[in-house]
Structure formats: C-alpha cells, structure tokens
Amino acid sequence: MPGTAVSAAPAAGLWRRRWVRLLAVAVGVVGAAVVGLRGRLPDPREFLAALTGAGYGWVVLAVLLQAVSLAAFALQQWRLLDALGVRLRRGRVVAISLARTALSISLPAGAAVSTGYAIREYERAGAPREMAAASAVVSGLASMGGLALLYVGGGAVVLVRAPGGWDWRPLAVVAALGGLTALAVLAGRRQPRRRAVGPVAGPDVSGGVVRRHVRALLVSARQAWRAGAKLRVRDWAAAVGYAAVNWAADLLCLAAAALALHLPVGVTALAGIYLGVQIVRQVPLTPGGVGVIDTALVAGLTASGATAVSAAAAVLVYRMLSCWLLIPVGGIAGLTLRGDRAVSRV
Numbered sequence: 001m002p003g004t005a006v007s008a009a010p011a012a013g014l015w016r017r018r019w020v021r022l023l024a025v026a027v028g029v030v031g032a033a034v035v036g037l038r039g040r041l042p043d044p045r046e047f048l049a050a051l052t053g054a055g056y057g058w059v060v061l062a063v064l065l066q067a068v069s070l071a072a073f074a075l076q077q078w079r080l081l082d083a084l085g086v087r088l089r090r091g092r093v094v095a096i097s098l099a100r101t102a103l104s105i106s107l108p109a110g111a112a113v114s115t116g117y118a119i120r121e122y123e124r125a126g127a128p129r130e131m132a133a134a135s136a137v138v139s140g141l142a143s144m145g146g147l148a149l150l151y152v153g154g155g156a157v158v159l160v161r162a163p164g165g166w167d168w169r170p171l172a173v174v175a176a177l178g179g180l181t182a183l184a185v186l187a188g189r190r191q192p193r194r195r196a197v198g199p200v201a202g203p204d205v206s207g208g209v210v211r212r213h214v215r216a217l218l219v220s221a222r223q224a225w226r227a228g229a230k231l232r233v234r235d236w237a238a239a240v241g242y243a244a245v246n247w248a249a250d251l252l253c254l255a256a257a258a259l260a261l262h263l264p265v266g267v268t269a270l271a272g273i274y275l276g277v278q279i280v281r282q283v284p285l286t287p288g289g290v291g292v293i294d295t296a297l298v299a300g301l302t303a304s305g306a307t308a309v310s311a312a313a314a315v316l317v318y319r320m321l322s323c324w325l326l327i328p329v330g331g332i333a334g335l336t337l338r339g340d341r342a343v344s345r346v
Helices: 002-037 044-052 056-083 090-106 110-124 129-161 169-194 209-229 233-260 267-281 292-303 308-324 326-345
Strands: none
Touching: 044 308, 056 090, 056 129, 056 233, 056 308, 090 110, 090 326, 110 129, 129 233, 129 267, 233 267, 233 308, 267 292, 292 308, 308 326
C-alpha cells in the first residue's frame, strides 16, 4: 500500500537515530568507567588469570539472582499500579522497568530522570498522572523500606554473633525514616475526610510562569500523596516485600560473584560491605556510581582478606551483571516501547 511505503522510510530513519543515541550513551558510559577505574585495577595478566579461574557455576547463579532482582522490581511496579486501579500488561511494565533502570545507572541524576521517564510512560499507557506519580513515590518509599529490612536483619545477625560490636545509630536512622513515612501516610489518609468530597482543584493559572509551574507541581504532588496514602496495608507490605527481594537478590548476586572468584570473605562481612556501599550509592557523584562504587567494593573486600586481583575480578563480574549489561538491555526495551507507540500511530 502507498501509505505503508511512505511511513516506512521515516520509521526506519527514526530507528537509526535511536540506535545512534543508544550507542553514544554506551560509549559515554564506557569512557566514564575507563576514567573512573584508571589506575585502580591490578595487572591485566593477573586479572585475566583470576577471571579464567572463576567458578562459572557461581557466575551462572549470579546471573539468575540478578534476573530475580530485576523481576522483583518489575513485579513491584505492576502490583502498585494494579492496586491503584491502573491495568497494564506485565510485559509492558517489565520493559518500562528495564528502560528506567538503564537510565538510572547511565545518566547524571539518573534516579530523577528514571522516575520522570516511568511516570511519562505510565501516562502514555493510559494511567492518570496522579496514579503514575503515586506509584513512583510509593516505589521509592518501599525501596527504602526494603533496604531498611536488610539493615535490620543484618544488625540482628551482628548482634547475635558479636553483642559488643553492635552500633544502634544506623537502626535509629532507619526507625526515624520509617516513623516519618508512617506519619505521612496517616496524614494522607486523614486529609480527604476533613475536606469536602469532590475533585481536587487544578493549578491556579494566575501569576507568572514560575509561580504557575510551582503551583502545578504542588497540586500534582498532593494528588500523588493522597493516591498513595489510600493504598491498603497489604499493598504497602507487598511493595516493601518486593523491594526487600530486589535488594537481597542483588546482595546474593555479589556473594555469588565473590564465591566464583574464591574470595575468603564471610557472608556477614560481605553483607556489611554491601550495605555500607549502598550509603555511598545514594550520593550521585558519577552516573551509575562509576569508579565510586567499584572502588568502595574493592576496598571493602581487600580489607576483609581478599587479594586486590580477586576482589577486582569479583567486583567486575558483579558490576557487569548489575550495571553494565543492563544499559544495552534497558536501551533495547526503551526502543521497543517507542517502536510499539510508532506502530500504534500508523
């Protein structure tokens, strides 16, 4: 058909431009990794010898654990949207989750870009803006809750094994954050009862451009807050549970990489290193923590008794599975989503 032939050429050009952008991002990330890790890796021959001597059964297990981590994150998103009344195909939610993960680890301020991307994609799939924003807010809070569970669990293990070495301060911070989250949810549940029933007022269009944008942002945040606060307790529990599985599977992926390289590091010490690095990870100094996370992990593993060569090889395996390989996978998922939209418009 003539119409199909005309539309095929622009579509092909669009796909080429998207692949060029994806390649540019990949080159930029690899370049950042080279700069960040320059001078921090051991002799290449020793490094390759360590990798070739790895236990590949453990590497396969690390791959599976990272897949479980990604699946838990995607299922959390799908469950939250479903609880908010938004019905999306699981495959679409998985693709959005992979694409936003790639953005998060490959761009400066990736977490914010990733959240904005997810909200936009959920809107394009038919979700109301306040529901899409609510799912992003609740997901972030649940992620902190899941990490807090790991901290509490790790602290309990340390308390049992070494009562004198217990430090209560991290747990106090976790408890304070949990209390603030609970107060915000309770306030969101109570607020609609004090107001007249009816639609939420839209942003005031009077005033300057900046003022209008601020008001629109506040209204959107309030709508997302109310929508998230109306979730049932079991929905919050499921979101936190999926987040805990996401974090735990990622931690076990690091443990499997360490076992693959025969590192003499105990599970308790490895969990302590991992949880300590998560604090460093929250400061977005470089995209995906390039150079920062890698150096922190290698330093922690060597301080626990591993050699620099084996520690660097284990970190490389872990970071390949949890970061570098996710960028092209997420890029392909994002291009697939765009392709589906282009096909639906033709």
